Ligand SMILES: Nc1ccn([C@@H]2O[C@H](COP(=O)(O)OP(=O)(O)OP(=O)(O)O)[C@@H](O)[C@H]2O)c(=O)n1
């Protein structure tokens with residue numbers, strides 16, 4: 237299969253659950269804007285990839301000097317995450333081949349390890365359906381009764397947390413997102429759009445510390461994760477040592 241790799245980074249969210257004065261991708265994390273960490277990790281893993289960065293059209297915080305990729309472009313985000321990703325795919329329609337691999341990674345996941353990125357890519361190179369990084373659920377699962385009390389304990393067997401990146405062939409992913417949009421389906425990740433076509437994306441076991449920064453307390457946790465991954469207090473520059481799980 238083709239070796240051309242596209243990276244789509246949805247970064248057009250407003251960070252409402254974070255409740256900060258600016259979108260969370262611009263908050264400081266270990267001395268740098270959160271987005272810088274995410275882009276640095278992706279670049280460390282795939283320096284020759286082509287990047288498509290989805291940004292809010294009214295974004296005034298972004299600085300193009302943060303982008304380490306030689307081949308990159310900015311596209312406007314959409315109303316939902318899936319709309320941002322669909323815009324990115326439409327923007328590269330004239331260049332992308334149907335079987336090009338597209339990895340979609342949330343800007344809000346700055347702790348993704350280079351080892352996981354490489355493992356996912358290796359698993360997807362000859363995988364026509366595509367797949368995603370995911371982590372098996374480790375806790376006992378409760379269902380609530382709607383009043384704040386437990387209605388039932390659910391089996392965790394076979395349950396996984398969906399992480400990113402999620403990687404699919406360009407043509408398949410574009411078709412899947414268009415079909416989901418036509419059916420007005422709420423898709424919170426790429427895999428669910430592919431599943432709606434009757435296909436089964438591959439689950440690639442990833443590290444649990446590939447945290448999606450969502451709530452205020454996640455920032456401090458992510459700083460500790462980055463420090464542990466680097467094996468030292470975080471400083472400027474590329475994360476290198478102790479990246480392999
Ligand atoms: N219209 C949107 C909504 C989200 N995202 C991106 O999708 C990822 C996952 O979304 P989430 O964590 O929900 O981010 P926000 O939408 O920013 O957060 P919130 O839902 O709390 O507002 C983030 O990288 C976010 O920037 C996007 O590109 N376009």
Ligand SMILES: C[C@](O)(CO)[C@H](O)COP(=O)(O)O
Nearest residue numbers: 317342398399400424425448
């Ligand atoms: C894509 C994703 O990160 C997988 O866990 C997630 O679905 C996006 O988060 P959201 O909060 O639903 O936008």
